[in-house]
Amino acid sequence: MTDGFQIVVCGSLVPDPLQTLEPLTTPQGPGLKNEMMLPSVLDPWSAHALFEAANLTKQIAGSKVYLVSLGPKAKLQQLMMTVAQKVPFELVAVDGNASGFTDAHEAAAVLAEAVATIPELDKNRLLVFGGCASASRDAGVTMQLICERLDIRDFFTGVDEIKVQPDGSFEVLERIESGQYQASVCKGAPAVLAWATGNLPEPPNNPQVGMVNMRAVMPALMKAKPAKVGTGSIAYEKTEVPAQKRATRIVKDVSADEIAAEIVEWVKQ
Amino acid sequence: MKILALFHTQDDGSLPKASLETLTSAVTLKEQTSGTLAVGIIGKGATGAANTVAGCGAESFLTVSSEAVAQARYATDTAAADALIKASGAELVLAPGTARFTRCLPGAAHRAGAQIDTHIVSVKADGGQVLTQRWFYRQRILGSFSRTARPWILLADVGVNAPWQGTEGVADAKEVAVSFDEVDMRTSVSGVRSPAIDAQTIKPDATVLFVAGAGWTKKQKDGQFHIADAGVLIQDFLQKAKASLGSSKSLVDLQSEGQETLSFMTHMNQVGQTGSTPRHAKGLSTCCHGEEPHAVGWRFINERRAINLDPNCGWAQGKADVVYVGDAFEIMTKINALLS
Numbered sequence: 001m002t003d004g005f006q007i008v009v010c011g012s013l014v015p016d017p018l019q020t021l022e023p024l025t026t027p028q029g030p031g032l033k034n035e036m037m038l039p040s041v042l043d044p045w046s047a048h049a050l051f052e053a054a055n056l057t058k059q060i061a062g063s064k065v066y067l068v069s070l071g072p073k074a075k076l077q078q079l080m081m082t083v084a085q086k087v088p089f090e091l092v093a094v095d096g097n098a099s100g101f102t103d104a105h106e107a108a109a110v111l112a113e114a115v116a117t118i119p120e121l122d123k124n125r126l127l128v129f130g131g132c133a134s135a136s137r138d139a140g141v142t143m144q145l146i147c148e149r150l151d152i153r154d155f156f157t158g159v160d161e162i163k164v165q166p167d168g169s170f171e172v173l174e175r176i177e178s179g180q181y182q183a184s185v186c187k188g189a190p191a192v193l194a195w196a197t198g199n200l201p202e203p204p205n206n207p208q209v210g211m212v213n214m215r216a217v218m219p220a221l222m223k224a225k226p227a228k229v230g231t232g233s234i235a236y237e238k239t240e241v242p243a244q245k246r247a248t249r250i251v252k253d254v255s256a257d258e259i260a261a262e263i264v265e266w267v268k269q
Numbered sequence: 270m271k272i273l274a275l276f277h278t279q280d281d282g283s284l285p286k287a288s289l290e291t292l293t294s295a296v297t298l299k300e301q302t303s304g305t306l307a308v309g310i311i312g313k314g315a316t317g318a319a320n321t322v323a324g325c326g327a328e329s330f331l332t333v334s335s336e337a338v339a340q341a342r343y344a345t346d347t348a349a350a351d352a353l354i355k356a357s358g359a360e361l362v363l364a365p366g367t368a369r370f371t372r373c374l375p376g377a378a379h380r381a382g383a384q385i386d387t388h389i390v391s392v393k394a395d396g397g398q399v400l401t402q403r404w405f406y407r408q409r410i411l412g413s414f415s416r417t418a419r420p421w422i423l424l425a426d427v428g429v430n431a432p433w434q435g436t437e438g439v440a441d442a443k444e445v446a447v448s449f450d451e452v453d454m455r456t457s458v459s460g461v462r463s464p465a466i467d468a469q470t471i472k473p474d475a476t477v478l479f480v481a482g483a484g485w486t487k488k489q490k491d492g493q494f495h496i497a498d499a500g501v502l503i504q505d506f507l508q509k510a511k512a513s514l515g516s517s518k519s520l521v522d523l524q525s526e527g528q529e530t531l532s533f534m535t536h537m538n539q540v541g542q543t544g545s546t547p548r549h550a551k552g553l554s555t556c557c558h559g560e561e562p563h564a565v566g567w568r569f570i571n572e573r574r575a576i577n578l579d580p581n582c583g584w585a586q587g588k589a590d591v592v593y594v595g596d597a598f599e600i601m602t603k604i605n606a607l608l609s
Contacts, residue, residue, distance in 0.1 A: 015406070017542055018561060023410050030412065044543040100405045101412070104375075105384060135407050135542070139387050144343075144375035153452050155343040157372050160536065173462070176368035179471030179537045181462040182341060187455040197536040197543050201522060233384055233418040237400065239410050245587035246573070250580055252594035259576075259593045260603035266574065267477055267510050267551065267608075 003125055004062025005189060007053040008118065009089070010111050010130040010146065011046025012098040013071045013079050015039070017135065023239035029231040030101040030239040040075050042083050045131025049195040051203060052162070053129050054087035060164060065089040068114045070107060071098040073224050080217045085210035086203045091217045092118060093224035100136030101239070103232025107137075108145030110227040115150060123152075123190050132157045132194040140194070147192040154191040156184065160198055270304035270394075273359030274327070275311075275350065277341075277369050282314020284321060287365035289432035291425050292325055294392060295363045296433065299326065301394035307331060308440075309353035311346060313339040316442050323438030330442035331356055337449045341369040343376065344453035350377035352447045359420055361399060363392070366424040374422055383420035390429050408546055408568035409561075428548040428569075470507060470514035471537060478549035478570060479506060480515040480540055482557025484578075486523060486530050489598065500531050502601045509608035513549060515540035515566070517557045541566030555597045559583030576600055 015021060015038045022033040032038065042050070050067060057063035066089060069076055073095040080091065094114050098107075115121070115128060128150065133140040140157065147155045158175035165171075168188035173181040175196050251259060274295035276288040292308075299306040308327040310318050315332035323330070333349040350373055354362055364370050366387060378385035391402040401423060402413050463469070485499040507514055516538040523530045540547060544566055552570035559575060560583045567573060567588070574591045575584035585592045593600065 017407075017565075020561075021406050021409050048543070103384075137405065138407060140371055141375035141378075141385055141387060144372075145379055147343075148376050148379040153344040154456050155372065155376065158368065171459070174368070174372075175537060176461070178473060179463075179469065182368070183459045183462055184342070184456050185459055197521075197539065199536070233416045235415050235417065237413040237415070239405070239412045241409060242411055246590050248585050248587055248589055249591045250585055250594065251591060252580055254593075254595075256595055256599040256603050259595055259600050260607055263553070263574065263576075263593070263600070263604055264607045266572075267512075267553075 004060050004064070005056065005127050006064055006066070006122060006125045007056060007127045007129055008066045008068055008115050009046065009050045009053050010068045010115070010128065010143065011042050011050060012069055012134065013040040013075055014043045014100070014135040016041050022241065028097070029234075030236050031099060035099070036072065036075070040079055042079060043131055043134045043136070045133060045195055045197070047202070048198045048200070049129040049131055049193070050087060050089065051200045052195060052198045054089070054203075055200055056162065056164070066092055066118060068092045068094065068111055070094045070096050070111060070227065070229065073221055076224070077221050080214070080221070082205070084213035084217055085205040085207060088209055088213060091220040093221050094227050095224040096227035096229045098136070100134070100138070101231060101236070102137070102229045103234055104137060104139045104142045105145060106229045106232050108142045108149065110229055111142070112146045112149035115146065126190040128152070128192040130192075130194050132159070132196050143192055143194040150190070152190045152192055154186050155194070156191070157194040158196045159193045160196050162193065270302040270361060271307070271357065271359045272299055272302070272304050273307045273309055273354060273357040273362045275309045275353060275362050275364040276318070277346070277367070278310060278312035278314050278318045280313075282317055284310070284318050285365065285367060286432050287367050287427045289322075290427065290430040291363050291365045292322060292433035293430040294425060296325055298361070298363070298392060298394055298399070307357040307359065309357060310442070311338050311349045311353065319440035319442040321437050322433065322435065323440040324436030325433060329357070330440040331445050332442045333445050333447055335447065337453070340458040341372070342456050342458055343373050344456065345449055346373035347376040347380065348449060348453060349447050350374055351380040352445050354381040354383065354420060356445045362420055362422040364422065364424050366426050370424060374424060378422050381420060383422050384416055384418040385422040385424065386416070387424040389423045389425045392423055392425070404568065407542070407565040409565060470533060472511070472513035473547065475511055475513040476550050477510055477512040478515050478540070478547055478552040479503070479510070479512045480517065480552060480554045480557060481520060481531065481534070482517040482555060483519040483523065484556025484597070486520065490596070494529070495598065496529055496531065498598065500533065502598065502605065503531065504533065505605045506601060506608070509605060513547070514538050515544070515547065518542045518544065554584060554589070555601065559585075559588050564588045
């Protein structure tokens with residue numbers, strides 16, 4: 001490979017997993033109570049995709065990472081305070097609704113357009129990364145729709161590994177049923193990879209990386225184009241948190257022998 | 270309403286169980302809508318597979334069985350699915366949420382001018398409207414909705430319906446021609462990698478899911494780590510109870526951070542947050558606090574029990590049926606002895 005990859009990671013914000021989520025109805029469709037106040041994180045699968053992208057740029061000279069992120073501008077700015085410290089990237093921000101109740105087709109259209117309009121994008125060097133699903137909509141369709149809109153024919157999902165060869169071809173491992181992997185070989189870019197968790201840990205915060213990133217992040221946020229992302233053709237009847245609180249029986253001050261006997265009886269039933 | 274039940278074959282030419290589950294749903298929907306049903310099958314041996322469900326009441330059977338779709342490759346599967354959707358003229362497409370279809374059907378939706386929804390847990394017709402349900406925000410919020418767009422593709426979650434049972438016969442399947450070009454063949458599937466038989470810890474068909482949390486790798490009451498002992502105890506239980514193994518995110522993350530942990534565990538075992546949402550009948554959580562990110566993957570586990578040193582852990586707050594307050598090392602040792 002001579003020129004390296006242009007790796008465009010698509011990732012949006014989702015509520016911090018420790019938050020309590022309560023649905024409500026808004027004029028635009030279902031939403032979350034106090035949604036704009038909820039702390040956000042970069043969607044975990046997209047985050048793994050971002051870390052894998054950065055790892056790939058270390059291996060393949062001349063490669064660069066872009067992060068295309070859809071969300072309300074103010075929340076994206078907060079999000080970037082942490083994400084920007086992780087790995088180097090160039091942000092392409094899109095100001096719009098990142099709710100899990102929006103239509104994936106509308107979100108994909110907006111994201112694909114944002115990818116396509118990155119200056120000097122070379123399709124022969126393009127890898128589009130993202131999460132195999134999201135912690136909000138959790139549909140697992142957005143990356144395929146982006147793939148089609150960009151007229152790319154090679155797509156992989158549930159990816160945990162990519163190994164690039166000197167000629168630019170690569171092997172990909174995708175999660176399939178029963179804890180197995182499907183191994184495939186692709187002739188090279190362009191391709192779209194929707195990541196599972198990969199094999200890399202979350203990088204520690206790096207203030208130097210953060211400072212370099214934030215110099216470009218703030219202007220990118222300023223020029224974020226507004227995008228209309230709504231519920232599309234979905235007609236919601238209701239959204240609810242089913243009452244699933246169980247009457248937990250707490251067994252304490254009982255010997256390990258008695259506990260073990262009870263569990264074994266339960267397992268064998 | 271024209272309904273298409275869309276399936277793919279497995280390596281041996283048979284239909285996966287998930288397809289038969291979807292067929293149950295499709296047959297029911299046909300009755301509810303007074304519609305018509307077509308069955309479409311992609312893959313090697315598709316004609317033979319059609320014969321195994323010939324008695325389902327479908328008016329037509331369509332196949333794409335060329336060499337190009339003998340492997341689960343996005344470009345060729347997407348083109349094949351698109352062709353079957355168009356050939357059938359379907360307004361509603363029901364398909365199983367297998368790995369192969371999760372990969373390709375969203376792309377096929379785009380090409381066919383369709384809209385798609387996944388992880389469907391319920392679909393029914395009522396007064397001309399088709400109403401579905403799926404979970405949002407990692408199984409925290411249940412949404413009920415319909416779409417006006419047609420065609421509409423619904424990928425059903427595996428394990429939601431009972432598998433169709435009926436008579437085999439001669440389906441008289443019609444092969445739909447699909448032309449694939451060179452660009453569709455840039456990817457080749459080189460094989461499936463499975464863990465060694467004795468190392469296979471993910472068992473979707475097991476009755477019990479055993480989930481290990483990061484507490485197994487912490488210092489124990491004697492101030493020492495006992496990670497090797499933890500590994501032996503857990504693997505012993507898995508083997509004796511024929512259980513499936515799950516893990517919290519924090520436990521598998523320790524491995525990628527270079528810390529000593531349970532070597533037989535990978536991110537594939539993770540349940541919750543960025544992991545799976547399995548459907549085992551029983552789940553036993555050990556050394557895991559049961560906070561929301563842990564518990565979100567337990568939505569479909571019917572009976573839940575937990576072993577934890579903390580009587581106020583997340584599991585005790587209505588997330589489990591029983592919490593046993595005790596030392597997991599001690600309790601699991603005794604469990605394994607009783608199971609011997």
